[in-house]
Amino acid sequence: MGKSRGELKAKLMAEAERAIDDLLDWHLSTAKPNLAQVEEKVLALRQRLSEQMSQTVIEAQAAVRPVPGPRCEQCGAEMRYKGLKELQVSSWVGDLQLDRGYYYCEQCRIGLFPPGSTT
Ligand SMILES: [Zn+2]
Numbered sequence: 001m002g003k004s005r006g007e008l009k010a011k012l013m014a015e016a017e018r019a020i021d022d023l024l025d026w027h028l029s030t031a032k033p034n035l036a037q038v039e040e041k042v043l044a045l046r047q048r049l050s051e052q053m054s055q056t057v058i059e060a061q062a063a064v065r066p067v068p069g070p071r072c073e074q075c076g077a078e079m080r081y082k083g084l085k086e087l088q089v090s091s092w093v094g095d096l097q098l099d100r101g102y103y104y105c106e107q108c109r110i111g112l113f114p115p116g117s118t119t
Pocket of ligand 1: 072105106107
């Protein structure tokens with residue numbers, strides 16, 4: 001079962017808070033940073049937060065396991081659920097490591113991470 005709104009919010013708030021703490025630690029320990037250094041720090045934190053935000057909502061959606069399983073695009077048979085598997089995804093916000101439900105067709109030897117990516 002997927003996480004509730006409250007659980008997701010708590011997770012995202014904790015990640016945002018960690019980014020803000022990171023920034024303030026850096027701010028307090030860096031004497032007179034120039035604009036480029038500030039930009040570099042903020043962009044790095046933004047990058048990390050973007051990845052965490054994406055990961056959190058994508059994983060929350062994937063946690064809803066479709067029943068019946070998806071159809072194999074080759075033979076049309078129902079694909080079997082094989083549990084969660086780690087999937088590396090390059091996205092606009094960065095490289096994401098996601099735990100996604102994985103489905104497999106024994107006959108065609110095709111794997112699928114619904115809704116989209118085949119392996
Ligand atoms: Zn098949």
